[in-house]
Amino acid sequence: MGIGLTMVIWSAIILFLLIVFGYFIGIYNSFIRLKNDIVKSWANIDVLLKQRADELPKLIASVKGYMKHERGLLEGITHARTAFLNAKTMDAKAKADNIISRTLKTLFAVAENYPNLKANENFIQLQGRISGLENEIADRREFYNDSVNTYNIKTESFPDRFIAGLMRLTKKEMFKVAESEKQDVKVEF
Amino acid sequence: MPDVRILTYSLIGLGFGIYLFVSGFRWFREKRLIENMPTSKIRSIAMGMVEIFGEAFPQKGKALKSPFSNNDCVYYRYTIEEYRSSGKSSKWVIVKKGESRTYFYLKDETGSVLIDPKGAKIDIPKDFEFNSSLGKDPPDKIKSFLKSNGVGFEGLFGMNKTMRYIEHFIAPRDKVYIMGTAGDNPFVEEGSSQRNEMDIMMQKGKDFYYISDKPEKDVLKLYGWWVIGGLFGGSALIVGCLFVIFAYIGIL
Known part of the structure; x- marks a missing residue:
C-alpha cells in the first residue's frame, strides 16, 4: 500500500473520529446551555414576581378605603407578599407566588361589588398593570x-444520557401552579 | 502529464469539503440551539436569545413593494445575474444583489415586536424569477429598476443579454419563525412604554440570527439535512479529493 493511500485511509478515520467527538462535545455544550437557560428563565420570572410584589402596597393603599369589610383578604395579600420577599428558595417563592396570584384573583373579583372602587382611576391602572404582570x-x-421539560427529556434520552451521567446532571422540578389557582373565583353579588 | 485541471478541481473540492465539514459542526450547534429553545410569547419576551413565531406586519401599516414583481412585502432580497461565456465554459454571474433594510413587526396572539432583519440569515424560498434574452425583454417594472440602479440588460448593438432576475420576499401576514437576540428598542425610551414588548427589538446579537417562513419543525428538518450534508458530504469530498490529489502526484 502506497503512502498516499495510507494517508487517505487515515484522513477518513480522523474525520470519522472528529464527527463522533464533535457530536459528544455538541451534546455537552448544549447541556451547559440548557442549564444556564433554566437559571436565566427562572431569573426572568423572579424579576416579574418582584415587580408585582412592588405594586402590591400601592394596590392595598388604593383599595383599603373602599374595601373596609375585606380586611382578611387584604391582610392575606400582605402576608403572602412578606412570605415572597423572605423566600430564599425557588420552591418557597413559587408557593408564595401561588398564594399571591390566588388572593389577587379573589381581590379583583370581589372589587366587582364596589362600584366606586371600580371607577377609581388609580385602581383601574393598578389592576391593568398587575393583570399584565400576571399574564x-x-x-x-x-x-x-x-426549558425544564427539554432538559429532563435530554437527560433521559439516548445518547445524551451518557453525557448527562458523566456531568452528574439530575432531573429538575417544574414550576407548579396550585390547582386552586387554575379555578375561577366565585363571587357572590 | 495528466491534465492539470484535475489537480485544480481537486484542490478546490478539498477546500470546499473542509468548508462544508466545518459548517456541518456550526449547523449542528445551531440545530441543537433551535431544538432546545422553547418558543416565547411575544408579550413576555425577555432580553437575550429568544425564539418567536408569528405573522409578519409592515411598520405603520405601509408595506414595501418587491422590486421585480411589485408585490406587497415586509422584506425582500433580489439578485440580478448575467449568463456569460468564456471559451468552452459559461456560467451565471451575479451583476447586482441587494435586500431591504426596513424594520417590520412580528405579531402573535399576545403582542407584536419590532424586527430588524439586518444581519439575519434569512431562509425563504424564491418567489419570483424572470429570464430575459434575445427577443425577450424584461417587464417594465424590471426595466425601470435596472435603469435606476445603472444595470443594463442590452449588450452589443442593443441586443438583449441573457439575464435572470430572482426575488425572495416575506409578504404581510406570512408566518415567520425567528431565532435571535431580543435587545433594546432604540426608538423607544427605556421603560417608557406600557407593554414590555414595545421596549424590545429583535436584532443581530452575539449568537446567530435566523429568520424563516417555515415552522420550527420544518426548520429543524432542514437543519438536519444540512448537518448530514455538511459532516458526511464534506468528509466524503475531502477523502475523495485527497485520493485524486495523491493519485495525481503519484504517491497512491
Missing part, C-alpha cells in the same frame, strides 16, 4: 417549564 408571569412560567 407575563404565566408566559414565563410556561417558558421555564418548557
Whole structure:
C-alpha cells in the first residue's frame, strides 16, 4: 500500500473520529446551555414576581378605603407578599407566588361589588398593570417549564444520557401552579 | 502529464469539503440551539436569545413593494445575474444583489415586536424569477429598476443579454419563525412604554440570527439535512479529493 493511500485511509478515520467527538462535545455544550437557560428563565420570572410584589402596597393603599369589610383578604395579600420577599428558595417563592396570584384573583373579583372602587382611576391602572404582570408571569412560567421539560427529556434520552451521567446532571422540578389557582373565583353579588 | 485541471478541481473540492465539514459542526450547534429553545410569547419576551413565531406586519401599516414583481412585502432580497461565456465554459454571474433594510413587526396572539432583519440569515424560498434574452425583454417594472440602479440588460448593438432576475420576499401576514437576540428598542425610551414588548427589538446579537417562513419543525428538518450534508458530504469530498490529489502526484 502506497503512502498516499495510507494517508487517505487515515484522513477518513480522523474525520470519522472528529464527527463522533464533535457530536459528544455538541451534546455537552448544549447541556451547559440548557442549564444556564433554566437559571436565566427562572431569573426572568423572579424579576416579574418582584415587580408585582412592588405594586402590591400601592394596590392595598388604593383599595383599603373602599374595601373596609375585606380586611382578611387584604391582610392575606400582605402576608403572602412578606412570605415572597423572605423566600430564599425557588420552591418557597413559587408557593408564595401561588398564594399571591390566588388572593389577587379573589381581590379583583370581589372589587366587582364596589362600584366606586371600580371607577377609581388609580385602581383601574393598578389592576391593568398587575393583570399584565400576571399574564407575563404565566408566559414565563410556561417558558421555564418548557426549558425544564427539554432538559429532563435530554437527560433521559439516548445518547445524551451518557453525557448527562458523566456531568452528574439530575432531573429538575417544574414550576407548579396550585390547582386552586387554575379555578375561577366565585363571587357572590 | 495528466491534465492539470484535475489537480485544480481537486484542490478546490478539498477546500470546499473542509468548508462544508466545518459548517456541518456550526449547523449542528445551531440545530441543537433551535431544538432546545422553547418558543416565547411575544408579550413576555425577555432580553437575550429568544425564539418567536408569528405573522409578519409592515411598520405603520405601509408595506414595501418587491422590486421585480411589485408585490406587497415586509422584506425582500433580489439578485440580478448575467449568463456569460468564456471559451468552452459559461456560467451565471451575479451583476447586482441587494435586500431591504426596513424594520417590520412580528405579531402573535399576545403582542407584536419590532424586527430588524439586518444581519439575519434569512431562509425563504424564491418567489419570483424572470429570464430575459434575445427577443425577450424584461417587464417594465424590471426595466425601470435596472435603469435606476445603472444595470443594463442590452449588450452589443442593443441586443438583449441573457439575464435572470430572482426575488425572495416575506409578504404581510406570512408566518415567520425567528431565532435571535431580543435587545433594546432604540426608538423607544427605556421603560417608557406600557407593554414590555414595545421596549424590545429583535436584532443581530452575539449568537446567530435566523429568520424563516417555515415552522420550527420544518426548520429543524432542514437543519438536519444540512448537518448530514455538511459532516458526511464534506468528509466524503475531502477523502475523495485527497485520493485524486495523491493519485495525481503519484504517491497512491
